[in-house]
Amino acid sequence: MATARIVTKIPGPKSARLLARKASALPAGVYHNVPVFIQSAENAVLEDIDGNRFIDFASGIGTINVGHAAGPVVQAVQEQVQRFTHTCFHVTMYEDYIALAEKLNQIVPGDFDKKTYFVNSGAEAVENAVKIARFATGRSAVLAYEQSFHGRTLLGLTLTGKVKPIKKGFGPLASEVYHLPFPDCRDCAGGPTGLCCQAEETALRRLLMTRVDPEQIAAIIFEPVLGEGGVRPFPDEYLRMLFKFARENGILMIADEIQTGWGRTGSLFAMEHYGLAADLTVTAKSLAGGLPLSAVTGRAEIMDRVAPGGIGSTYGGNPLACAAALAAISTIESCKLAERAREIGAVVAKYLEPLAANYPFIGDYRIRGAMIGIDLVRDKNSYAPAPELFGSIQRQCYENGLIILKAGLFGNVIRFLPPLTIEFDVLEEGLKIFAQALENAAAAHG
Ligand SMILES: Cc1ncc(COP(=O)(O)O)c(C=O)c1O
Structure with missing residues (x-):
């Protein structure tokens, strides 16, 4: 059974109401990546207040190496x-x-x-x-x-x-x-x-x-x-x-x-x-x-x-x-989580290799254990950064139950920092959502 579960459009109605309160109560500089509010979390899965479940490839920006609510x-x-x-x-x-x-x-x-x-x-x-x-x-x-x-x-x-x-x-x-x-x-x-x-x-x-x-x-x-x-x-x-x-x-x-x-x-x-x-x-x-x-x-x-x-x-x-x-x-x-980070990196490498070969907008990618960066580029020759692709890929991901991060001087790097305790079937499910998001981006951007 799938771990990710999306039951509303994102943001769902409850998150949308809190987003409106955020806009009036918080300064604009307090940014967010994904427009949802979380109710609970377990290992590599976040559940929002509308009942949507997301696979977490962000770990609170690398803070939850031991998994949520360990x-x-x-x-x-x-x-x-x-x-x-x-x-x-x-x-x-x-x-x-x-x-x-x-x-x-x-x-x-x-x-x-x-x-x-x-x-x-x-x-x-x-x-x-x-x-x-x-x-x-x-x-x-x-x-x-x-x-x-x-x-x-x-x-x-x-x-x-x-x-x-x-x-x-x-x-x-x-x-x-x-x-x-x-x-x-x-x-x-x-x-x-x-x-x-x-x-x-x-x-x-x-x-x-x-x-x-x-x-x-x-x-x-x-x-x-x-x-x-x-x-x-x-x-x-x-x-x-x-x-x-x-x-x-x-x-x-x-x-x-x-x-x-x-x-x-x-x-x-x-x-x-x-x-x-x-x-x-x-x-x-x-x-x-x-x-x-x-x-x-x-x-x-x-x-x-x-x-x-x-x-x-x-x-x-x-x-x-x-x-x-x-x-x-x-x-x-x-739990030998450093070793596990290497195993996560190996699984991600297996997925990324064909994706990078397939899509002209994926440039270099770097895998250091479970710290992964994927460059979005205009084409593999010029290698010019393509930050404009990030937003639509990220949205495709979270609308299908996966949370990813942005990085890079030009904002054109997709970054994965999953919990090091992520189950391998959940990792692979997340990577499939990511692969589908790339396919949709390729279709949309030609
Ligand atoms: C390498 C590095 N140094 C410093 C910081 C700042 O940490 P904090 O946000 O806890 O102040 C970060 C945060 O992302 C970081 O990645």
Whole structure:
């Protein structure tokens, strides 16, 4: 029996009424992808208030790696909520915060002593990592990448490598942030020849000659695989060059594993694929199985520099979130979800290969475990982005019971981030809905 079930037009009448209330109660900037309101969720399925059931290839943007309403997470939160909900760790403490920090110190990449503390959101963790890097090095500048995404706080959006709609109109931006071109083999001056890393290394050298002295750089922040930027992994060779450059110049590396962490790319953290360990790692999203929590983990000697009171947050490491995170991590490990991400990627690859060969508007696609990006292009020769196709494909998908995400600088990348616990028959059902949406798009666009 099918899992997806559509019983009304989308949005259904109840969702349509709430959409009208949203429009009058919320600012326009609070965006949504799919015009439905959810009533319940289980593993990889969302049910809306009109009784429509959707297969979820979004996971709350990569936040539900352990599945919606995962039993161990729900149980841990229920037990904790009956004991106490909040004390503020900076006033009176509780063991789960310590146990969770110990766990991250043990599993975050890096064969060195680590320390961890908790804040609330991805952007807040990014801000904190930069603060620590600046304090520890006594330097102020930060390098980041074009096409990256690091959040919507003022420093987060300054670091982010995309103007519209993230930065536009929110200036003045934070100072001392410099962007490098993302080393994309397809886009770079070297062309898709394998020489791209050399071309991008030249861009780095040029930045150091024209804009910022390496001795002024505190840190380089990067996502091992761009998430919002369209599921683009850093080339291995380039990242190796970058780490060497950072080491030689006393610059700290900050890995933003907010979207790539917790099994998503087929290893617990994406940096494991490179065999490199950043000095500071920020995690969030699937860390706490859907509860708001983020972490900064780093070399103990760096993390210890800031004096008491210099870092912290009222809600950071909230007891409910810590209990949820301990349960979520234990589920990721015991259910071998990183391995499962690779299996999901293999199933998706099997479906995508013939689709990409069949449709001229599918360009490249990238599969890193269960993190999948599919480029929509005008044609395979020009490779010009075709963001106009995304809306109709997405609508076809949700009108037939599948939720997908958009990504990419040009908004032309279809992104899948399904829960890593998705049943394989449900995954295949979702992929069939997707294939049908592509067929309809091909018919509509000729
Ligand atoms: C790589 C990355 N960094 C930072 C963030 C910001 O996280 P948050 O929205 O929790 O502030 C995101 C969110 O999508 C992200 O994907």
